[in-house]
Amino acid sequence: MSSEKLAEIPQPENLEILTCGSKRPRQRVCKLLKQQNLAPNGPLIELESDTDSTNNQYKTGKNNKKRNKVLTKTDLNKIADQLVLIPNAKPPGQSWIWSYFEQYEPTEQYRRIVKCLVQVQRKNGVEPCSHFMGSDNSTGNFIVHLSTHRITEESHRRRMSEIRNNNQLSQTRIDEIIQNNPDIKNSRDRKFVGILIKDNRPISICNDEGFVEFIHELDPNYQIPSDKTIQQLIAESYNQIKV
Structure with a gap:
C-alpha cells in the first residue's frame, strides 16, 4: 500500500471513543467523525463505562433487597400471641368491612393489622x-377474605336492613305487651301518682x-291516667299509709 493511501487512514490517536458515562453530547461526536471522514454507515455503538456498570450493579442489588423484603413478610398467624389488640378501636374509615374485624397495633411490616371476627362452623x-x-x-x-365467608357489601347491607327491621318489630311488640298488660299499666300509674303525692x-x-x-317524650306509649283514676289511686295510697 502506498504512503499516500496510508496517510488517508485515520490513526487511532485521532479517534475518540464515546462511553455511556461521557458528558460529550452524541451529536458532537458524530460531527467529529464526519470531519475525519469517518461518518458511520450503521448506528453509533456506545460503550458502557465503569461508572454505569457500578450503578447498574447497585440498582440491581437494591431491587433484589426490595424483592427479598416482600417475599420475607411475616405470617401474622404464626406470631398471633405477640400482636397487641387495640381495645375499642374506632373504624379508620366509613367502609362497611370494619364490623367484621378487630384492629391490632401496627408493626414494622404492616401499617394496619386486623383479625377476622366472622363466626364459622x-x-x-x-x-x-x-x-x-x-x-x-x-x-x-380484607374484602377478599370476607368474600370467602360469602360476605359482600351487598349482602352486608341486606343483613343490616333485616336487623333494623327486626329490632323495630321487636320494640313494637314489647310496647304493645306493656301497653296491654294491666298489671304493668297499674304499676306505672301508681308510680306516677306517687310523684304527685x-x-x-x-x-x-x-x-x-x-x-x-314531657311524659310523652319519656315514653310515647304511656297514657296518663284520668283525673278520676288518679283520685282513686291517691285515696288508696293514703289508706295504705294509715294501715
Whole structure:
C-alpha cells in the first residue's frame, strides 16, 4: 500500500471513543467523525463505562433487597400471641368491612393489622374465624377474605336492613305487651301518682301541655291516667299509709 493511501487512514490517536458515562453530547461526536471522514454507515455503538456498570450493579442489588423484603413478610398467624389488640378501636374509615374485624397495633411490616371476627362452623362448634391479616393502607385483601365467608357489601347491607327491621318489630311488640298488660299499666300509674303525692303536685298538672309533652317524650306509649283514676289511686295510697 502506498504512503499516500496510508496517510488517508485515520490513526487511532485521532479517534475518540464515546462511553455511556461521557458528558460529550452524541451529536458532537458524530460531527467529529464526519470531519475525519469517518461518518458511520450503521448506528453509533456506545460503550458502557465503569461508572454505569457500578450503578447498574447497585440498582440491581437494591431491587433484589426490595424483592427479598416482600417475599420475607411475616405470617401474622404464626406470631398471633405477640400482636397487641387495640381495645375499642374506632373504624379508620366509613367502609362497611370494619364490623367484621378487630384492629391490632401496627408493626414494622404492616401499617394496619386486623383479625377476622366472622363466626364459622368448625368441629368444636361455631367460633370466630380469627384469621390475622395485614396491609399498608389498602383494604382489598380484607374484602377478599370476607368474600370467602360469602360476605359482600351487598349482602352486608341486606343483613343490616333485616336487623333494623327486626329490632323495630321487636320494640313494637314489647310496647304493645306493656301497653296491654294491666298489671304493668297499674304499676306505672301508681308510680306516677306517687310523684304527685311526694311533691305535693296538684292533679291539674296532668292536663298541662308541657307536662304531657314531657311524659310523652319519656315514653310515647304511656297514657296518663284520668283525673278520676288518679283520685282513686291517691285515696288508696293514703289508706295504705294509715294501715
